[in-house]
Amino acid sequence: MTTPVIGPRWTNWGGNQQAVATDVLTPGTVDELAGQVKEASGSGRRVKVVGSGHSFTSIAVADDQRLFLHRLAGLVSVAGPLVTVQAGMRLATLNAILAERGLAMPTLGDIDQQTVAGAISTGTHGTGLGHATLASCVEAVKLVTGEGELLQIDKTDELFPAVRVGLGALGVIVEVTLRCVQAFTLLADERPMALADILAGLDEWLPVNDHLEFFWYPYTDRAMLKVNNRVDVHDRPLSKFRGWMDDEFLSNTVFAGLCRLGRALPRTVGPINAVAARGLSARTYTDRSDRVFCSSRRVRFTEMEYEIPRTALPEVLAALPGLIGALPFKVQFPVEVRFTGPDDIWLSHSYGRESAYLAVHQYTGVGYEPYFRAVEALCQSFGGRPHWGKLHYRSADDLRPAYPKFDDFVAVRDRLDPARVFANEYLDRVLGA
Numbered sequence: 001m002t003t004p005v006i007g008p009r010w011t012n013w014g015g016n017q018q019a020v021a022t023d024v025l026t027p028g029t030v031d032e033l034a035g036q037v038k039e040a041s042g043s044g045r046r047v048k049v050v051g052s053g054h055s056f057t058s059i060a061v062a063d064d065q066r067l068f069l070h071r072l073a074g075l076v077s078v079a080g081p082l083v084t085v086q087a088g089m090r091l092a093t094l095n096a097i098l099a100e101r102g103l104a105m106p107t108l109g110d111i112d113q114q115t116v117a118g119a120i121s122t123g124t125h126g127t128g129l130g131h132a133t134l135a136s137c138v139e140a141v142k143l144v145t146g147e148g149e150l151l152q153i154d155k156t157d158e159l160f161p162a163v164r165v166g167l168g169a170l171g172v173i174v175e176v177t178l179r180c181v182q183a184f185t186l187l188a189d190e191r192p193m194a195l196a197d198i199l200a201g202l203d204e205w206l207p208v209n210d211h212l213e214f215f216w217y218p219y220t221d222r223a224m225l226k227v228n229n230r231v232d233v234h235d236r237p238l239s240k241f242r243g244w245m246d247d248e249f250l251s252n253t254v255f256a257g258l259c260r261l262g263r264a265l266p267r268t269v270g271p272i273n274a275v276a277a278r279g280l281s282a283r284t285y286t287d288r289s290d291r292v293f294c295s296s297r298r299v300r301f302t303e304m305e306y307e308i309p310r311t312a313l314p315e316v317l318a319a320l321p322g323l324i325g326a327l328p329f330k331v332q333f334p335v336e337v338r339f340t341g342p343d344d345i346w347l348s349h350s351y352g353r354e355s356a357y358l359a360v361h362q363y364t365g366v367g368y369e370p371y372f373r374a375v376e377a378l379c380q381s382f383g384g385r386p387h388w389g390k391l392h393y394r395s396a397d398d399l400r401p402a403y404p405k406f407d408d409f410v411a412v413r414d415r416l417d418p419a420r421v422f423a424n425e426y427l428d429r430v431l432g433a
Contacts, residue, residue, distance in 0.1 A: 006024055006026060006068065007024065008020050008021050008022070008023075008024060008066075010050065010053070010062070010066060011053070012053040012054070012055065012056070012060065013052070013053045013054045013113075013300070014054075014056050014300060014301065014302050014303070014364065015300060015364055016056060016302050016391075017055075017056070017057070017058050017060070017061055019061040019062055019063055019066070020063070021048075021062045021063065021064065021065060021066035022063070022064050022065060023064070023065045023066070024065075024066050024067075024068070025047065025065055025066065025067040025068070026067075026068050026070070026071055027067070027069075027071065027072065028071040028072070029072075030072070030142075030144070030150065030174050030175075033067070033072070033144055033172060033174065034144045034148045034149075034150055035148065036065075036067070037144050037145075037146065037147075037148045037172060037421060038147065038148025039148075040065060040421050041146055041147050041148060041419050041421050044419070045064050045065060045421070046062070046063075046064040046065060046420070046421055046422070046423060046424065047062075047064070047065045047067050047172070047421055047422060048060060048061070048062030048064070048065070048066055048067065048168070048422065048424055049067045049068075049069060049117070049168055049172050049422075050062065050066055050067065050068060051069070051088075051114060051115035051117060051118030051119075052090060052113050052114050052115050052118060054111065054113055054114050054118070054389070055118070055122055055388075055389035055390070056302055056303050056304070056389065056390050056391045057388065057389060057390065057391055057392065057426055058424070058425060058426040059122065059167065059168065059388065059389065059424075059426045059427070060118075060168075061424055061425065061426065062424065063424070067172065068088070069086070069087055069088030069115065069117065069172075069174075070088050071088070072086040072087060072088045072174060073085075073086050073087075073088035073089040073090070073093070073115075074086050074089070075089075075097055076175060078101060078103075081103065081179055081180050081181060081182075082139060082177055082178070082179060082180075083097075083098065083101075083103065083177070083178050083180050084140075084175055084176070084177040084178075085097075085116055085175070085176060085178070086174065086175055087115065087116055087117035087172075087173045087174050087175060087176055088115055088116075088117065089115065089116050090112070090113060090114065090115055090116070091105075091108065091111075091112040091113070091114055091115075091116065091119060091294075092112040092113060092294075094116060094178075095108075095112060095290040095294070098180055098183070098290075099183060099288060099290070102182060102183045103180040103181065103182065103183055104180060104181055104182070104183045104184055104288075104289045104290060105134070105137065105178070105180060105181075105289075105290065106131060106137060106180070106181045107125070107126040107127075107128060107131040107134065107137075107211070107293070108126050108134070108289075108290055108293035108294055109124050109125060109126050109134070109293070109294070110126075110293065110294060110295055110297075111294055111295070111297050112290065112293075112294040116176050116178075117173040117176065118389075119134050120133070120134050120135040120138055120164060120165065120173075120176065121135075121165060121166050121167055121168055121173065121388075122165070122167065122387070122388040122389035123135065123165045123347070123348055123349050123387060123388050123389070124389065125338070125340050125349075125350070125357070126211065126293060126338070126340075127211050127212060127213040127338035127339050127340065127357075128209075128210050128211040128212065128339065128340070128341075129206050129207065129339055129340070129341045129354060130210065130341055131211075131340060131341060132340050132341055132342065132343035132345075132348065132350050133165065133340065133343065133345065133348050133349070133350060135164040135165045135343075135345055135348060136164075136343045136345065136348075137178050137179050137180070138164045138176060138177065138178060138179075139154060139155065139177045139178065139179050140152065140153060140154035140155070140176075140177040141153050141163055141164070141173050141175065141176050141177070142173070142174050142175035142176075143163060143166075143170065143171035143172060143173045143174060144171050144172045144174060145170075145171045145416045145417065146171065146416055146417030146418065146419055146420070146421040146422060147418075147419075150174075151171070151416075154177075159412060159416075161344060161345055161346045161405070162346050162347075162405075162408070162409050162412040163412075164345045164348075165345050165346070165347045165348050165388070166347075167347065167388055167427060167430070167431070168422055168427070169413050169417065169422055169423070169427050169431060170412060170413055170416045170417060170422070171416055171417065171422065172422070183288070183289070184230050184289050185230065185231050185232070185233065185234045185286050185287065185288065185289065186210075186211075186228045186229065186230060186231070186286065186287065186288075186289050186292040186293075187228070187229050187230075187231040187236070187284070187285075187286050188226070188227075188228050188283075188284065188285050188286070188287070188292050189226075189227045189228075189229075189282075189284050190224060190225070190226045190227075190282060190283050190284070191224070191225055191282035192222060192223070192224050192225075192277065192280040192281075192282065193214075193222070193223060193224075193225050194221055194222060194223070195214075195216050195221050195222060195223045195317075196221065198214050198223055198225050199313075199314060199317065202313075205227070206339060209227050209228075209229055210228060210229045210230055211227070211228040211229070211293075212225075212226070212227050212228075212339065213225075213226050213336065213337060213338045213339070214226065214336075214337050215334040215335065215336050215337070216317070216320075216334055216335045216337065217273045217274075217276060217277040217334045218273060218320075218321070218324050218331045218334070218335065219269070219270040219273050219274065219321075219324075219325075219331075220273055220274050220277040222277035222280075223277075223334075224280055224334070228292055228293070231286060233286070234286045234287065234288070235286060236284060236285050236286045237285060237286060237287065238283070238285035238287065242283070247295055247296060248296065251295070251296075252296060252297075252298045252299055255299055256298070256299045258272050258276075258332075259299060259332050259363040260363075262330060262332045262363070262366075263332075263363055263365055263366050266329060266330045267330075269330035269331070269332055270330065272332075273332075273334075299363070300363075300364040301333060301361045301362060301363055301364055302361065302362050302364065302368050302391060303359060303360070303361045303390050303391065304359070304360050304368075304372040304375065304376065304386070304387075304390050304391040304392055305336075305357055305358065305359040305360070305386070305387035305390040306357065306358050306375065306376065306379035306384045306385070306386055306387070306392075307349035307350060307355045307356070307357050307379075307384055307385045307386075307387065308355065308356050308357075308358070308379050308382045308383070308384040308385075309353055309354070309355065309356070309382060309383060310339060310353075310354040310355055310356045312356070312382040312383075312384075313337070313356040315382070316356075316358065316378060316379060316382060317337075317358075319378055320335065320375075320378075323374050323375065323378065324371070326374075327370055327371055327374070328367070328370060329366065329367045329370075329371075331360075331362065331371060332362065332363050332366065333360070333361035333362060333363065335358060335359070335360055336357075336358070336359040336361075337356060337357065337358055337359075338356070338357045338359070339354070339355065339356055339357070340354070340355045340357070341354055341355075342354060342355075346403065346405035346406075346408060346409045347388070347403060347405075347406075347409055349385045349386075349387060349388075351403065351404070351405070352404065357387070358375065358379065359387075359390070360372065360375050368391075372391055372392075372393075373393060376392060376393060376394070380394075380398070383402060384402075385399075385402050385403070388430075394430065395429050395430060396429065396430055396431055396432040399430060409431075410431060410432065413431065420433075
């Protein structure tokens with residue numbers, strides 16, 4: 001596991017959030033952590049946990065005490081499919097530990113660098129109508145409240161629907177118990193298609209495929225469809241050369257060069273996207289599930305992602321070309337579209353409904369706010385909910401109607417952190433001060 005840079009100055013992965021902390025806390029035991037929180041509570045100070053820095057919002061910005069959990073990152077226990085780990089463990093480490101024991105996470109997002117606590121707390125998700133966020137795999141959590149009390153919370157506890165996607169507002173999660181599944185192999189089928197053909201097939205394909213997503217290339221009518229399904233045998237491995245060529249050289253090295261060119265010469269973006277969309281090649285292969293789900297992302301960007309009711313997707317996508325065409329700059333990244341089923345977690349984006357997710361990106365150093373605000377306004381008009389770890393401009397007043405259990409969550413926050421030890425400007429904005 002990569003050890004974070006321990007110092008007062010901090011920058012997130014995307015480079016769009018920075019902060020200077022007064023103190024940096026690195027507890028090595030839960031008791032030490034609880035003591036630090038209790039001391040902060042008694043002295044009127046604030047503590048903000050920082051994971052791997054993969055959130056684009058200011059959710060992890062700490063201007064008082066910053067707390068790292070990299071020393072609390074071990075395996076606690078394995079009991080059948082129930083795996084308990086310390087909260088500072090990264091998903092990449094978790095995936096390796098599970099594979100060694102013949103287990104796997106049933107779903108994952110497209111990167112594995114987040115900490116377990118950070119991933120569940122912000123609503124990280126993969127794709128597939130049979131799955132919701134990673135937090136839906138949680139069976140229990142152990143957390144330190146704003147008064148330094150250690151709580152064990154499981155499905156029998158009334159706090160359970162709140163703490164799984166808690167935004168870091170309810171306490172410091174120190175342990176997570178996950179319900180895993182037997183290790184499985186995925187057959188990945190990736191192919192370029194006309195966007196209209198993908199949209200025409202979604203209602204048929206979504207119920208019968210385990211995991212489905214697509215990427216639309218702005219200024220074109222083309223997209224890349226990616227479908228992953230469980231199979232019994234790992235009999236179609238991707239060659240090392242093809243894997244390196246597609247996932248390292250083309251997706252990172254070449255793409256980074258094209259992004260730099262587009263940033264310097266915006267007029268080239270449209271033609272580049274057209275060539276890229278037409279030049280995409282199909283591939284089909286099998287591999288261990290987490291190796292199919294997760295990929296390397298070395299090209300830096302800023303991102304916003306919005307959940308909308310699945311039924312609203314055709315209207316939203318129909319509006320995107322005009323919206324993008326009216327921007328004062330070019331959009332270099334494809335628009336990623338994923339899907340999840342409903343869950344019962346109070347601040348989960350997919351609470352109570354089947355969801356489609358639109359993720360929009362811009363290369364680092366390129367303007368993004370007019371783009372993101374326009375997409376947000378579009379999605380909000382359909383009752384959309386912003387991803388907690390991705391950029392958005394919403395506040396408590398307009399988030400409250402989007403989440404039926406919003407006030408219940410705030411009541412739990414009042415109970416577990418009455419002095420707002422874990423607050424920062426972001427939480428004050430999205431939850432209220």
